[in-house]
Amino acid sequence: MGHLKIKNGELAAGDRKILENLHGHLREQVHTFVGYPCTGEFDFTPLLPFMEFPINNVGDPFVDSTYRIxxxxxxxEVLAWFAELTHFPPDQYWGYVTNGGTEGNLYGLFLARERFPAGVAYYSxxxxxxxxxxxxxxxxRHIMVKSQPSGEIDYEDLLETLRIHRDVPPIIFANIGTTMTEGVDNVGKIQEIxxxxxxxxxxxxxxxxxxGMTLPFQEGIPPYDFRAGIDSISISGHKFIGSPIPCGIVLAKKHYVDRIARSIEYVGTLDTTLTGSRNGITPLFLWYAIKRAGVDGFRRQVGQCLKNAQYAVEQFRKIGLEAWRNPWAITVVIPRPPAAVLKKWQIAVYGERAHVIIMPSVKxxxxxxLVADIAVARQEQAKTAAKLTAPRKNHSGIKSQPKPKPKQRSKP
Ligand SMILES: Cc1ncc(COP(=O)(O)O)c(C=O)c1O
Structure with a gap:
């Protein structure tokens, strides 16, 4: 608990204790945090002096406001970095730092609907x-399309579904890394359709x-960025980069946003974003992480995660689990582990499947x-199952013979 810096005298001893206990609890939880796509490894304490101000990036990031904090x-700068990463030309993009992937997706869909009010959204x-x-x-209006076992969209189903609705503009919601398997919809194939x-x-x-933070640092990946003809993209910030506050970025072609912009005198800026008040601390986190790691640093981190993910697949297979991952994925899919394992480890499950995600913080x-725990739990499960199916023993330890079936009595 050495990191906790609550000044003496500001809180009653009991309240201080509550925070210290919570801090200790959270620190412990990071060790078993292997099933969600968020890294537990970062240090933004050098930015603590910024916690003193009522920072608010209200409205448009590109138009200064009368709210000057x-x-x-x-x-x-953060947006420019992501625009370069996704190959948006410098003069053709607009975007903002969001509260996470959900808001970025909502914004992309909002722009799409503003462009095509009668459009139909397709998603796998x-x-x-x-x-x-x-x-x-x-x-x-929206239509769900089938997926392949890898998590990637089923292109045949997409083609057939689109064919039936050719009279309305499609809004394609492409998954660039599905939640459960990190399957990637190939935007090149979608364009072909x-x-x-x-x-x-x-x-x-x-x-x-x-x-969005792992593909750019790999070779031979499916097309998904501006070069593939996309219109908008959402990337989470608290996932691969890591942040104590959820965040992300959304980027879109600039001229789509111009059509929704409204000038608001009260804040002296444009109302182009979904929320009014916006977090001004999370852009600092992202900027700090980007400056520290740089493209080379992220490439190294992604390379290490991929190596560790492959290691995990091999170790799971050694104990007899059918583990697998998509070629560019740091998500390792495994069968749902026994309850005892789920009690200890924070692993996301979905029906009979589960996954572990080898983020930079997973060593x-x-x-x-985890592999050892699963092996033990499976052995326990097997023992219990064997006991349940084995013939029962009586008190003397002698196996009781199955009772002879009562002879069929002939009907009177
Ligand atoms: C593929 C995908 N999209 C969207 C989201 C939602 O993102 P957020 O939790 O940042 O809102 C997630 C979250 O895990 C995700 O995996």
Missing amino acids: HTRQIER EDTHYSVYKNLRVLNM LRKLAIAEFHIHCDAALA IQQIDE
């Missing part, structure tokens, strides 16, 4: 649960919550410990 200049069955809610919030059906008006939004020792 903001970090817009830093936010713009492996799409994150929040997207369905977003579509309902926006009151958009649209060409084949001679559909000229469409919007492609990419949900790159996690993989080899944790993988080894």
